[in-house]
Amino acid sequence: MSADDSIRASGTSSATVLTPEGKIATRKASCSCGKLTVTTKGPDPERRSMCHCKSCQLQTGSAFAIQARFPREQVTIESKSTAWKFPIDGAKPVTYRSCDSEGATYHFCPECGSTVYYELAVAPDMIGVRVGAFTDPTFPPPMISGFEEYRFPWALNVAALPMPGGHHD
Numbered sequence: 001m002s003a004d005d006s007i008r009a010s011g012t013s014s015a016t017v018l019t020p021e022g023k024i025a026t027r028k029a030s031c032s033c034g035k036l037t038v039t040t041k042g043p044d045p046e047r048r049s050m051c052h053c054k055s056c057q058l059q060t061g062s063a064f065a066i067q068a069r070f071p072r073e074q075v076t077i078e079s080k081s082t083a084w085k086f087p088i089d090g091a092k093p094v095t096y097r098s099c100d101s102e103g104a105t106y107h108f109c110p111e112c113g114s115t116v117y118y119e120l121a122v123a124p125d126m127i128g129v130r131v132g133a134f135t136d137p138t139f140p141p142p143m144i145s146g147f148e149e150y151r152f153p154w155a156l157n158v159a160a161l162p163m164p165g166g167h168h169d
Protein backbone atom coordinates (compact mmCIF):
# COMPACT_ATOMS: atom_id res chain seq x y z
CA MET A 1 0.00 0.00 0.00
CA SER A 2 1.36 3.43 -0.88
CA ALA A 3 0.92 6.52 1.24
CA ASP A 4 -1.62 7.76 -1.30
CA ASP A 5 -3.96 4.87 -0.47
CA SER A 6 -4.25 5.95 3.11
CA ILE A 7 -6.25 8.77 4.57
CA ARG A 8 -5.76 10.89 7.62
CA ALA A 9 -8.20 10.48 10.46
CA SER A 10 -10.48 13.47 10.18
CA GLY A 11 -11.26 15.91 12.93
CA THR A 12 -8.00 15.63 14.82
CA SER A 13 -4.66 17.34 14.52
CA SER A 14 -2.92 14.05 15.17
CA ALA A 15 -0.93 12.15 12.63
CA THR A 16 -2.87 8.93 12.71
CA VAL A 17 -3.28 7.48 9.24
CA LEU A 18 -6.06 5.00 8.49
CA THR A 19 -6.30 2.41 5.74
CA PRO A 20 -9.28 2.78 3.37
CA GLU A 21 -10.98 0.12 5.55
CA GLY A 22 -10.61 2.36 8.59
CA LYS A 23 -7.87 0.31 10.24
CA ILE A 24 -4.79 1.90 11.81
CA ALA A 25 -2.03 2.13 9.20
CA THR A 26 0.42 4.33 11.06
CA ARG A 27 0.48 6.54 14.10
CA LYS A 28 2.97 9.26 14.83
CA ALA A 29 4.16 10.28 18.26
CA SER A 30 6.10 13.48 18.69
CA CYS A 31 7.90 15.64 21.23
CA SER A 32 6.61 19.14 21.99
CA CYS A 33 8.73 20.88 19.34
CA GLY A 34 8.10 18.20 16.73
CA LYS A 35 11.72 17.29 16.02
CA LEU A 36 11.75 13.87 17.65
CA THR A 37 9.12 11.58 16.20
CA VAL A 38 8.23 7.92 16.44
CA THR A 39 6.06 6.40 13.73
CA THR A 40 4.38 3.12 14.55
CA LYS A 41 3.01 0.77 11.92
CA GLY A 42 0.12 -1.61 12.04
CA PRO A 43 -2.41 -2.51 14.68
CA ASP A 44 -2.28 -0.99 18.15
CA PRO A 45 -0.47 -3.26 20.57
CA GLU A 46 -2.16 -5.20 23.37
CA ARG A 47 0.53 -4.09 25.77
CA ARG A 48 -0.89 -0.76 26.89
CA SER A 49 -0.43 0.30 30.46
CA MET A 50 -0.91 3.03 32.97
CA CYS A 51 1.71 3.26 35.70
CA HIS A 52 1.61 5.14 38.99
CA CYS A 53 5.12 4.23 40.17
CA LYS A 54 7.47 6.87 41.49
CA SER A 55 9.81 6.51 38.54
CA CYS A 56 6.95 7.29 36.18
CA GLN A 57 5.85 10.24 38.31
CA LEU A 58 9.36 11.68 38.40
CA GLN A 59 10.02 10.92 34.78
CA THR A 60 6.84 12.49 33.40
CA GLY A 61 6.21 15.16 36.03
CA SER A 62 2.64 13.90 36.04
CA ALA A 63 0.61 11.81 38.48
CA PHE A 64 0.96 8.74 36.28
CA ALA A 65 2.31 7.64 32.92
CA ILE A 66 0.59 5.90 30.03
CA GLN A 67 2.54 3.93 27.49
CA ALA A 68 2.25 1.28 24.82
CA ARG A 69 4.88 -1.27 23.88
CA PHE A 70 5.38 -1.89 20.18
CA PRO A 71 7.52 -4.57 18.56
CA ARG A 72 10.73 -2.86 17.46
CA GLU A 73 10.17 -3.71 13.77
CA GLN A 74 6.91 -1.72 13.81
CA VAL A 75 8.67 1.44 14.98
CA THR A 76 10.56 4.11 13.01
CA ILE A 77 12.41 6.71 15.04
CA GLU A 78 13.35 10.01 13.41
CA SER A 79 15.81 12.60 14.65
CA LYS A 80 18.27 12.41 17.50
CA SER A 81 17.33 11.87 21.10
CA THR A 82 19.25 12.18 24.32
CA ALA A 83 19.23 8.97 26.33
CA TRP A 84 18.94 8.73 30.10
CA LYS A 85 19.35 5.44 31.93
CA PHE A 86 17.72 4.20 35.10
CA PRO A 87 19.01 2.99 37.53
CA ILE A 88 21.78 5.56 37.47
CA ASP A 89 25.22 3.95 37.25
CA GLY A 90 26.98 4.05 40.59
CA ALA A 91 24.05 5.69 42.42
CA LYS A 92 22.56 4.32 45.62
CA PRO A 93 19.63 2.01 44.84
CA VAL A 94 16.25 3.71 45.18
CA THR A 95 14.07 2.70 48.13
CA TYR A 96 10.86 2.25 46.17
CA ARG A 97 9.62 -0.38 43.75
CA SER A 98 9.16 0.77 40.17
CA CYS A 99 8.28 -0.51 36.72
CA ASP A 100 11.80 0.22 35.50
CA SER A 101 13.74 -1.39 38.35
CA GLU A 102 15.29 -3.91 35.93
CA GLY A 103 16.66 -1.05 33.84
CA ALA A 104 15.30 1.39 31.29
CA THR A 105 16.66 3.90 28.82
CA TYR A 106 14.46 6.92 28.22
CA HIS A 107 14.82 8.94 25.04
CA PHE A 108 13.97 12.60 25.10
CA CYS A 109 14.23 15.48 22.64
CA PRO A 110 17.42 17.46 23.28
CA GLU A 111 15.59 20.59 22.14
CA CYS A 112 12.33 20.56 24.14
CA GLY A 113 12.87 17.75 26.65
CA SER A 114 9.80 15.61 25.97
CA THR A 115 10.35 11.91 26.48
CA VAL A 116 8.79 10.17 23.49
CA TYR A 117 10.01 6.59 23.80
CA TYR A 118 12.03 4.24 25.94
CA GLU A 119 13.64 0.84 26.00
CA LEU A 120 13.33 -1.70 28.80
CA ALA A 121 16.09 -4.16 29.64
CA VAL A 122 13.45 -6.86 30.26
CA ALA A 123 11.93 -6.45 26.77
CA PRO A 124 14.76 -5.71 24.31
CA ASP A 125 12.58 -6.46 21.26
CA MET A 126 10.08 -3.76 22.19
CA ILE A 127 9.93 0.02 22.16
CA GLY A 128 7.77 1.77 24.73
CA VAL A 129 6.05 4.90 23.44
CA ARG A 130 4.38 7.51 25.66
CA VAL A 131 0.73 7.46 24.62
CA GLY A 132 0.28 11.20 25.21
CA ALA A 133 2.90 11.83 22.53
CA PHE A 134 0.39 10.55 19.95
CA THR A 135 -1.96 13.40 20.96
CA ASP A 136 -4.79 11.24 19.66
CA PRO A 137 -7.69 10.52 22.02
CA THR A 138 -8.77 7.63 19.75
CA PHE A 139 -5.77 5.68 21.03
CA PRO A 140 -7.24 2.69 22.87
CA PRO A 141 -7.20 2.77 26.68
CA PRO A 142 -4.63 0.99 28.82
CA MET A 143 -5.22 -2.70 29.60
CA ILE A 144 -3.66 -2.53 33.05
CA SER A 145 -2.87 -0.07 35.80
CA GLY A 146 0.29 -0.70 37.80
CA PHE A 147 1.83 0.36 41.11
CA GLU A 148 -1.43 1.78 42.44
CA GLU A 149 0.00 1.97 45.97
CA TYR A 150 1.75 5.14 44.73
CA ARG A 151 -1.32 6.57 43.03
CA PHE A 152 -2.33 10.16 43.76
CA PRO A 153 -5.73 9.49 45.40
CA TRP A 154 -7.55 12.02 43.24
CA ALA A 155 -6.03 10.91 39.96
CA LEU A 156 -8.60 9.28 37.65
CA ASN A 157 -11.47 10.58 39.74
CA VAL A 158 -12.25 13.58 37.57
CA ALA A 159 -15.90 13.75 38.60
CA ALA A 160 -14.85 14.41 42.23
CA LEU A 161 -12.69 17.43 41.38
CA PRO A 162 -14.02 20.88 42.39
CA MET A 163 -14.33 22.02 38.77
CA PRO A 164 -14.31 18.85 36.66
CA GLY A 165 -15.20 20.53 33.37
CA GLY A 166 -13.18 23.69 33.91
CA HIS A 167 -10.00 24.98 32.39
CA HIS A 168 -7.07 26.30 34.33
CA ASP A 169 -5.50 29.64 33.40
Ligand SMILES: [Zn+2]
Binds near residue numbers: 034109
Ligand atom coordinates in the same frame (compact mmCIF):
# COMPACT_ATOMS: atom_id res chain seq x y z
ZN1 LIG B 1 11.37 18.45 20.78
Ligand SMILES: [Zn+2]
Binds near residue numbers: 051053056100147
Ligand atom coordinates in the same frame (compact mmCIF):
# COMPACT_ATOMS: atom_id res chain seq x y z
ZN1 LIG C 1 6.19 3.12 36.26
